[in-house]
Amino acid sequence: MSPITIFSPEEKKEIARLYKEIKSLSGNSLHEGDYSKIKKIITEATENNSIERDVFGLNPVVFDMQTAIIVAKEIGLMRPGILSIMLHKLVKSGFLPVEKVKELFGEDVSNIIRGLIRISELYSKNPTIESENFRDLLLSFAEDMRVVLIMIADRVNLMRQIKDAENDDARREVSNEAAYLYAPLAHKLGLYKLKSELEDLSLKYLEHDAYYHIKEKLNATKSARDKYIADFIGPIEEKLKAAGLKFHMKGRTKSIHSIYQKMKKQKTTFEGVYDLFAIRVILESEPQKEKPDCWMVYSIVTDMYQPNPKRLRDWLSVPKSNGYESLHITVLGPQKKWVEVQIRTERMDEIAERGLAAHWRYKGVKSEAGLDDWLNSIRRALENTDSREMMDQFKMDLYEDEVFVFTPKGDLYKLAKGATVLDFAYHIHTRVGDRCVGAKINGKSVPIREKLSSGDQVEILTSNVQKPKRDWLNVVVTSRAKAKIRQSLKELEASQNVFARETLERKFKNRKVEMEEAVMAKLVKKMGYKVIGDFYNDIVNDVIDINDILDNYIELQKAEHGELDTAPAQTAQNFELRDEDIRTHANSDVLVISDNLKGVDFSLAKCCNPIYGDDIFGFVTVSGGFKIHKCNCTNAPELYRRFGYRIVKAKWAGKGGSQYQSTLHIVGNDDIGIVNNITSIIMKEPNCTLRTISIDSNDGMFGGTLTVMVDDNRKLEQLIKKLKTVKGVLNITRN
Secondary structure, eight states, X not given: OOTXXXXXXHHHHHHHHHHHHHHHXXXXXXXXXXXXXXXXXXXXXXXXXXXXXXXXXXXXXXXXXXXXHHIIIIIXXXXXXXXXXXXXXXXXXXXXXXXXXXXXXXXXXXXXXXXXXXXXXXXXXXXXXXXXXXXXXXXXXXXXXXXXXXXXXXXXXXXXXXXXXXXXXXXXXXXXXXXXXXXXXXXXXXXXXXXXXXXXXHHHHHSHHHHHHHHXXXXXXXXXXXXXXXXXXXXXXXXXXXXXXXXXXXXXEOOHHHHHHHHHHHTOOXXXXXOOEEEEEXXXXXXXXXXXXXXXXXXXXXXHSEEOGGGOEETTTSOOXXXXXXXXXXXXXXXXXXXXXXXXXXXXXXXXXXXXXXXXXXXXXXXXXXXXXXXXXXXXXXXXXXXXXXXXXXXXXXXXXXXXXXXXXXXEEXXXXXXXXXXXXXXXXXXXXXXXXXXXXXXXXXXXXXXXXXXXXXXXXXXXXXXOOGGGGGTOOSHHHHHHHHHHHHHHHHHHHHHHXXXXXXXXXXXXXXXXXXXXXXXXXXXXXXXXXXXXXXXXXXXXXXXXXXXXXXXXXXXXXXXXXXXXXXOOTTOOOXXXXXXXXXXXXXXXXOXXXXXXXXXXXXXXXXXXXXXXXXXXXXXXXEEEEETTOTTHHHHHHHHGGGEEEEEEOSSOOSOEEEEEEEEEEOOTTHHHHHHHHHHHSTTOEEEEEEEEEETTEEEEEEEEEXXXXXXXXXXXXXXXXXXXXXXXXXX
């Protein structure tokens, strides 16, 4: 294509008009010389035949200037956004190096262009929305959220320009993407005006007959609708003026797409959709009087017309996460028709139409700097989504509502609908999530998988001995919590592997045995481990003894080198441990267990969960600390038989002071209310806290596990006796 024909006379006039509008919208954000530099670059690119029309025949220079106006006017992006849009296609074509852009216009502009080009490269591979490449596309969003905003504006502009396009297949493709991705994304960011336009245009191109059927019906009923709105508004206007309020009112007809969705959902005709329009009351209020004024309007309207309490939507007290603020009520108007009334201020209305970009300007921010908080919050949300489940989670997050919960101090948090106690714990902090053992919701103890409801007051319960578990991934629903759990599991496994490896190497060094990786790999496989991490994990948890590993290694190493000792080994087959040996072991020193014990590292064994008052003994771990077991622990005989030299006597200090965790297994008949009866007894018991409860029922029977915190074994025995009195409970055993 020659440089003469790339711009038609009409397009040249349009470019001049668009430039004036961009200059007016951008204010002082463009630097002196920006326009002359761009004009020079475009002129050189034209002479070099580096500017080509797209698949719809659209002129890229004109198109990009139109897009730049949308991002400036509708979203609020200024210099970096405008320049990036104007230059990114020339960088993509290879005509303009991105380093040159950085030199001429700054790093901010060049970074946005890099993000736009990456997306263009993915689209050049013709991916479908569900493809693997699309996952990478979404991941690129996290680098600079302005790329997302430009993408939305670009798609809005494209949908506007292709109304007369002859390439119907290409038009349907971009329309499907607009409906599936860009409209929900615009909604999530609070860009409701752009979202509504994308939905209507998509319907127009994808469902031509349905679109024009609704449009014709709206046109045919416009006069009757306008008259009804005037009759409805008239009395309200008089009352509002009498109250001294400054305002204006307007009737807003629902979008064609919204009406179409209602017709499909309700399986009705156009005439069956009763709420075709909404009345909007927009107040001129000072910031400190916004809420009182809105509620005054609410009072006046509901005094005149009967409200439907089930249709009240209060986004004044708790705005949506995208910044939307408004008060929605539905009242019974003349002719017994339900009418939606939206009450908001001018500031709220601009945010509703133009998104959070308007919010920052109301704070007095005249540049893009004020957008950083908003952009960073969206970036964090996308960065915390695990890449392997990005698409599914992204779709869920777009469409799911939110729940609002409070801490005991009154702090408000927003989470996705369906979020659990564990989601909330990780929302607060990773360490809180990692140590979460349950919560108290409105004063009632609940397990980590309990779902949250709006208005709940939630107190997270933690324990220093708690660690994240892999099955927690099935408990949480938010992408943020899933990513944090995976990261914590990786860190926990890595630290355990390093500790186990160092312990193993130190033991080999003490025995003056050289560790050969090939022999060790064979030993690990011979011991039945498919993953080396599982081998190291069992070392840390004392499942296998390092001395046994070393002995087996030496034997295998000799066999590998042909030096195997054939002398018969002694056996302990006939050795029998007497019960009294557990209590009267040869070690005469006694370890006294107390919260104030210093200089000694000890922990309570999870296999038997000893509590104050139990008969106990200590087991020396490979790290030099102690594991405290009950004397009647099921593992005790094996520990004495194999590792008698590592057993020490132990006893509790004179009096308790802490609470201890104990697990109870309970079975019985599945009677109505039995779980409430059990939890009620525990809640009434002094100095007793229910941490977790898990109950399963089958064929009229139930079985479950309770985790409680008690002072000592005496209190635990009292609790067990009381629980056994519950009707239906057949047996309770302690772990």
